[in-house]
Amino acid sequence: MTESWATFGADLHLDLSAGRGLRAGLVDALREAARSGRLAPGTRLPSSRSFAADLGIARNTVAEAYAELVAEGWLTARQGSGTRVAERARPRRPAGAARVRRPERRRPSYNLLPGTPDLGGFPRAAWLTAARRALTDAPNDAFGYAADARGRVELREALAGYLARARGVYADPERIVLCAGFVHAVTLLAGVLRARRVREVAVEGYSLDLHRELLTGAGLRTRPLPVDASGARTPDLSAESGAVLLTPAHQFPTGAALTPARRAAAVDWARTTGGLILEDDYDGEFRYDRQSVGALQGLDPDRVVYLGTASKSLAPGLRMGWMVVPPGLLDEVVAAKGRIDWTSSALDQLTLAEFIRSGAYDRHVRGMRLRYRRRRDELVAAVSGRVAVSGIAAGLHAVLDLPAGTQASVLRAAAWQDLALETLSRYTHPEAGLPPREALVVGYGTPSTSAWSPTLAALLSALP
Ligand SMILES: Cc1ncc(COP(=O)(O)O)c(C=O)c1O
Structure with missing residues (x-):
């Protein structure tokens, strides 16, 4: 599960606003992702239910888009192994593709940058x-x-x-x-x-x-x-x-x-x-x-x-x-x-x-509080014994203090997985005279529900 999600990525970055209708837009975006290699052959796609919830669209729309791409041969659907990118959907790279510059504000596959709530939770x-x-x-x-x-x-x-x-x-x-x-x-x-x-x-x-x-x-x-x-x-x-x-x-x-x-x-x-x-x-x-x-x-x-x-x-x-x-x-x-x-x-x-x-505001806040609290509990349990979590049980982010001398390698390991992380030092006032502290500010509120587990897994594999 983790492996397939790792290649699928925390977020498909689909732009469904192309004006062609939701289903057609989704089909185009998924086809392009498979064609370009952004979704590697064998990658397991999320269930139509959770994908639909993430995108805020009807489950049927996702199911129909999957069915169309299965018919075209870009996806396979098998009982028990879910919907995957077809093995034959090898990316065809145009000559010189390696030199093509990435867009400046490319979104990472896994995102734990603090500052954003789970946008999929918008009511x-x-x-x-x-x-x-x-x-x-x-x-x-x-x-x-x-x-x-x-x-x-x-x-x-x-x-x-x-x-x-x-x-x-x-x-x-x-x-x-x-x-x-x-x-x-x-x-x-x-x-x-x-x-x-x-x-x-x-x-x-x-x-x-x-x-x-x-x-x-x-x-x-x-x-x-x-x-x-x-x-x-x-x-x-x-x-x-x-x-x-x-x-x-x-x-x-x-x-x-x-x-x-x-x-x-x-x-x-x-x-x-x-x-x-x-x-x-x-x-x-x-x-x-x-x-x-x-x-x-x-x-x-x-x-x-x-x-x-x-x-x-x-x-x-x-x-x-x-x-x-x-x-x-x-x-x-x-x-x-x-x-x-x-x-x-x-x-x-x-x-x-x-x-x-x-x-409705109270109800929404209560629901999100439960969601973020679960994530924080999972994060604390998952990193326990490896890094220390500091700060009170609140908010949408937590600080992970790293063992001395490990921050650079953690960041390298994160970059390798395309996991976006922020360090505490990034927030230091230049005149604060604070002693250097190797720590991460982990925005556990940022991923969507379906992305949370694979994102946590990516973080765990980057930690010492
Ligand atoms: C410390 C802090 N204050 C305030 C805000 C909210 O800013 P705004 O209401 O401008 O989006 C944020 C958002 O990230 C924040 O991190």
Whole structure:
């Protein structure tokens, strides 16, 4: 099983958007994959049921596509051994094929890069139901230019209820500003801080370079805070920093939870210096060993900007995020966003509002929590005795500490299998002065359900 999946790959990378109809598109893509050798002869294809689930199409469509390719001779189907690429489907390489350059952003066969949820888990049917309802009920003004830069009040109200209930946030719909994901929120806040003549923002010593660059792009300096098993060392916050960007629920990427003492130190710093805390609650819903700890914002809603996103709980492609803004900052944030809401689709906002109100969001998060929790448990069990897993049982990624001197060979072994992995060092702030740590940040949320087992197998064979 593992062997056939290994050649099949974690993902077929089929582009079904060619406009020829789903079945014809699938037949073309599979035929081309067999013809080019991307699917080697003998490779076992997934069952029509799981493949259909991954692609979000009807099982019959896959079954018919398989049948057509069996008839053409590209596939074989035998009782007990499933559907495979026919032995005679040897790739015919055009002369000079070896010199053909691969596309720059080729997707890997196995993908454990952190940052993406299981996109196959997007709740298409429930989202469609919410979208239909939202569209039916939408007032005419939803189709016009949005008069309120904060975004649709229906979504702000739905979020206020949800955030208070699920994340312990003090969330008045009046102080919620909708935005196109966390990146958009930070871009707006960076501009506001700079306009307030803030020069420096403290960030976690391990953090996303993209987020740091948004701050430096606005003319702000970033000062790295050391990070340990209790999260960012907030007692080290300096009076020179005008704000701090933190991931309190689940430090990205080390996986620590900010301890109560460190939370208190952050709030004390904000109160004594007048600084602002920017709380990135990117995966706060996903905690597996206990109920999620409430948001830091609950401790001092006047000093904390709470930042949430649908990118982990639903899908990054939605580009939907939200801020709960302290009263003293609201006008500046709204002004930074523009006179009207240029950035988000009103229909998507109304759909998400309906999705939350109907309980579908809670149901979806519960289902995904179970899925990710199982994967994390399997990962921890599979690597036990070989590498150490650090960080709390939460989120969509885990840190694997490697034995000293083995990281380079692990990466080589991964590359050999076309397994995409990220190292912890990739997230180090250049001025953090952190001791080198050989570790991987494994995004176990990334593969689709059918790809998960073979991807885990690929990881295991790369580990020391
Ligand atoms: C630490 C962290 N914060 C926030 C986000 C969400 O970003 P956005 O909402 O812009 O997709 C991510 C996504 O990968 C993340 O890793």
